[in-house]
Amino acid sequence: MAKFFGTNGIRGVFSEDFSLEFVHDMTLAIATYFKSGPILVGYDGRESSQIIAKVVCSAINYTGLDCNNAGLVPTPCLEYAVKKLGYSGGIMITASHNPPQYNGIKPSAKDGVEISREDELVIEDIFLNKNWIKNPTTFGTTGKENRAIDVYVNGIISHIDSQKIKSKHLKIVLDLGNGAQAVTAPIFCKSVGCEIFLINDKIDGQFPGRGSEPTPQNLSELSKSVKDNNADFGIAFDGDGDRSIFCDNNGEILTGDKSALVLTKFILQKNPNSLVVTCLNSGSNIELVANEFNSKVIRTKVGSVEVSRKMVPTNALIGFEENGGFMFGKHNQVRDGCMTLALMMDLLAKSEKTLSELISELPPSFTTKDKVPCPQDNSKKLIKSLKEEFPNSDITDGIKITIDSKNWVMIRPSGTEPIIRIYGEAESQQKLDTLMSKYIQKVKSVISDNTFKTNP
Structure with a gap:
């Protein structure tokens, strides 16, 4: 088990468990793992990101x-630029959707995809044993990379019919x-002739608008703007821009x-006999859609x-998570909010x-998720108890x-925060509400049990 890498990179509270000293030493380990340069470094808009970037570059x-x-670039922009511009690897400084006090590091390999779980363990071993490169014959240098944004945007445009989009004069929030x-x-958006309406467009590491993670509960302004402006749809991004949540017309x-x-239905219509990769907590309807186009689904943790790392060797066309992370293999096998928008x-x-009409044509689906605060030590005991x-x-x-293919609940510790995540699917909204209520109560009950808290 990785000690420092979570579900997505290394994250922590800046100046506490994610100190500059920790960042420096972990970067030495990552650079040693990469073996050769140049390495591309980018960062999100968090208040601590620029100082962390200086430490990362110097290390x-x-x-x-x-x-x-x-x-300052989105994570998928950094990853695409690594691949397209020929870097040996990349380090993105971001804590994605975590609260403002957090920050993190996310390494990507030379193929522009996050490093594998096995390589995370290699880096941790270097770090824990301090086996990083020491006393090199010459020090490296730090330069600027000004091409990343243009390369990224042009890469996205290459996969769509930009002239057709321009002719539609889409209105997007x-x-x-x-x-x-x-x-x-x-x-x-401007390059493909769309009329856009902006919300929370000022970069601010405190995420004052609605927080760094788009959720149904904090997107009321997006919904209102779509209706007020008679827009074709709206989209909300997370802090580092790799995930996207949509609002229909x-x-x-x-x-x-x-x-x-x-999106999968649209892509598979043009590319039947393809492969789709998704997680265990995604809804069951993806198999129905894939079967319609003689395509297969692979499930992962x-x-x-x-x-991403399952998409690469299988040459999968599509990958996605239920949280709004969508991956288009022809562009890059990573979550990409702007590619998904395109x-x-x-x-x-x-x-x-x-969009609402297209949604109504999908098989009925009732899915949701919730979370319960839980310290990491207790989360392991909770899962053991449930097993x-x-x-x-x-x-x-x-x-x-699993009750059956349409009725299930999944409970797992978050890899990025001290919480338990609970996912559910049912064949009706009423059954879903009942299922979630039952298991949220069960999780809370087990966590609050005094015996559970004190005994291993």
Whole structure:
């Protein structure tokens, strides 16, 4: 088990468990793992990101490797630039959707995809044993990389029918969440002739608009703006711009599952006999959609690294998570909020139907998720207790308790925060509400049990 890497990179509270000294030493380990340069460094809009970037660059140089600083960019922009511009690897400084006091590091390999779980352990071993490069013959240098944003936006445009999109004069609301997509998504939209309405477009590491994670509860302004402006749809990004949550033309906020199903159907119509990769906590309808186009679905543990790293060797066309992370293999096998936006534009430009009409054509689906605060030590005990109570359940990742293919609940510790996540699917909203209520209560009950708290 990784000690420092969570579900998606290394994260912690800045100046506490994620100190500059820790960042420096971990970067030495990452640079040693990379072996050669140049390395591309980028960062999100958090208040601590720029100082962390300086420490990261200097630590890379100390090992004898060169690096370039791309500045403030979304995570998928950094990853794409690593691949397209020929870097040996990349380090993105971000805590994604975590609260403002957090920050983190996310390494990507030379193929522009997050490093594998196995390579995370290699880096941790170097770090724990301090086996990083020491006393190199020469130090590396730090330069600037000014091409990342243009390369990224042009890469996205290459996968869509930009002339068709321009002819439709789409109206789109962008909730940029005070995050990193503010430097790229508006540029892309203007390049394909869309009329855009901006919300939370000022980059601010405190995320004052609605927080760094887009959820149905904090997207009321997006919904209102879509209706007020008679927009074709709205989209909200997370802090580092790799995830996107959509709002249809009626102002309805869509789950990540629903938007992924609509996009998957659109892509598979043009590319039948393809492969789709998704996590265990995604809804069951993806198999129905894939079967319609003679395509297959592979399920992985939760986490974009799991999906991305399964897409690479299988040459999968599509990958997604229920949280709004969508991956288009022809572009890059990583979550990409702006590429996902482009695909939705492409779909609507080529369809005579509205987004709400396209959603209504999907198989009925009732999915949701919730979370319960829980210290990390207690979360392990919770899962152990549930496994004893439900011995026949899937324990690949946390525990997935299945009644049948349409009715299940999955409970797992978050890899990024001290919380337990609870996911559910049912054949009706009433059954879903009952199922979630039952298991949320069960989780809270086990966590609050005094015996559970004090005994291993």
